[in-house]
Amino acid sequence: MRITLERSNLLKSLNHVHRVVERRNTIPILSNVLLKAEGGDLEMKATDLDLEITEKTAAMVEQAGATTVPAHLLYEIVRKLSDGSEVSLATEADGASISVASGRSKFSLQCLPEADFPDLTAGTFSHAFSLKATDLKMLIDRTQFAISTEETRYYLNGIFLHAVEEGSDLKLRAVATDGHRLARAEVDAPSGCENMPGIILPRKTVGELQKLLDDPEIVAKVEVSDAKARFTIGSVVITSKLIDGTFPDYQRVIPANNDREMRIECDAFAKAVDRVSTVSSERGRAVKLSLAEGQLTLTVNNPDSGSATDELAVGYESEAMDIGFNAKYLLDITGQLTGDEAIFLFADAGSPTLIRDTASEQALYVLMPMRV
DSSP, rough: OOEEHHHHHHHHHHHHHHHTSSOOSSSSGGGEEEEEEEEEEEEEEEEOSSOOOOOOOOOEEEEEEEEEEHHHHHHHHHHHHHHHEEEEEETTTTTTTEEEETTTTTEEEOOGGGGGGGOOOOOOSSSEEEEHHHHHHHHHHGGGGGGGOOOGGGGEEEEEEEEEEEEEEEEEEEEESSSSSEEEEEEEETTTOOOOOOOEEEHHHHHHHHHHHOOOOOEEEEEESSSEEEEEEEEEEEEEOOOSOOOOOOOGSOOOOOEEEEEHHHHHHHHHHHHHGGGTHHHHHOOEEEETTTTTEEEEETTEEEHHHHHHHEEEEEEEEEEEEEEEEHHHTTTTTOOSSSEEOOTTTTTTTEEEEEEEEEEEEEEEEOOO
């Protein structure tokens, strides 16, 4: 293999694919990125056996061929080369090493044969549809913070993506929960996702997708089956295994009869929660919300360090009540809201609270209270 290409193009593609490669690997080939040169392209592929990313970038191919190179090492070398330079990649005759040259810099890296590189066979996909990058990004951005990190409940370690009928409309909905809070977002379903199986996208896949959806002009192609999903975003293709499990019936925990409404300015509320939680213990993080007509008092008591209170004017006309929440969870949710105001719908101090965004009907949040 002998090719030349722009450093910026090589770096951009390597930046996308190398992130999949785990830093520690018991299988040496999984530390490598597959480089395949043919026609006028260099294709790069990396995998951790659950997730695979491939990307093509333009290159001058003098001699076609393929090999695998340590992914993080190649990325670091290319990152440190001069801006605007060209990079030449050439494998030695025995295929055991590859030279990376740019200007006066030259490196020689050990290779492993292409034949050893695993292929995440995609199989056939039962459903395919196209979705604007902005819509897919919104579904992920609004829900990913609520993904559970508890490995024992592995079926909660991702985002549940599924199609639901609401009246005569079909929606594509994303849901994530960790048992303490729940986030739900939806968009009008694109044609092609009728009767699609509900899929649970793993956290790592969600994180990689999030980084690739910055260009609002791009339309993502989505293909799903019972076991895998494939996303084509521009020149990048992500193939991922799905979490094999049953997502719980989340509709049961979304309260329908919460009738005590509080309207509050998002920014002021987030700052007040952040201020009073300064004295809270790392373990507890509980903040008490005391509601009275037109007024909210936030209180934190920490026997080890002290206490704090703050007051805000709110739109609230129901009877007075006290309710406690985890401060971090409150901040996570208010961080997702795009409107100036948040709407909190309470039932009582022991029941789940519903939080809505005044600027968007597409997302809603449920938060379990804490005893305070």
